Amino acid sequence: MITESSIKFNREKLGKTIEVGNASPHIERVLAIAQEACIDPRTADQKTTKKGFLVYPLDKKRYEQRANGNDFFITFSEEGRVKGFLMCYDRSFLQNLISEGEIGHEDGIISYLTKNTEPEDNFLYGDQIGISAENRTREAGTILMEKVFAKMKDRSMRNMYVAILHGPIRNEASINFVGRLGFENITEVTNSDGLVWGIYHADISKE
């Protein structure tokens, strides 16, 4: 069934009925996709992580909390099966997570964003994206990002930031993925856990 908030695509490459909608009803699948993609970058090697990876795992309750009242946490489904998700926060949602002590590891990233953005800039922070392993490089990730760009435009939001691991290993799949969407690496930060992150920015009004 297509919900009101969903949009329907018919991309040739996918060739099936696909939907993008709010993540709230699909948290079990989000959790499964995230767990499949999660690795420990201190022990993983660059060769076995070529298809990308996630670093900071969340539990079911936290995904539920981050979907609640958040229009920027969406899923991608094909023929009724959820195959990917994109979890972002606008400035006020992120601020609430920070005040509630919910942003645990990302201190370097958050500090950069709070110091280097204007208070009136309602930017979007892209926290996690995951496509189930067998569905990667089929444009699901791009479709999710395009949906978020459309939502940003509806709200006159222009700046989006994402953080991608640079060290001890680099998430090359993700770096290529965001590069193709117009993101540029603006700086590197180190979180207190010692992991080094590239901060990437896109001004979507320039498209």
Ligand SMILES: CC(C)(COP(=O)(O)OP(=O)(O)OC[C@H]1O[C@@H](n2cnc3c(N)ncnc32)[C@H](O)[C@@H]1OP(=O)(O)O)[C@@H](O)C(=O)NCCC(=O)NCCS
């Ligand atoms: C990174 C990820 C979100 C991309 O989504 P996707 O649906 O696979 O990507 P799309 O099909 O929309 O886009 C493909 C583009 O992404 C990049 N890309 C995706 N996988 C890649 C890989 N294994 N190696 C190099 N580039 C890759 C390329 O730029 C590619 O374009 P190209 O084919 O023209 O080179 C997905 O592969 C994924 O979930 N990986 C595991 C989790 C992850 O890394 N999340 C990001 C954490 S910051």
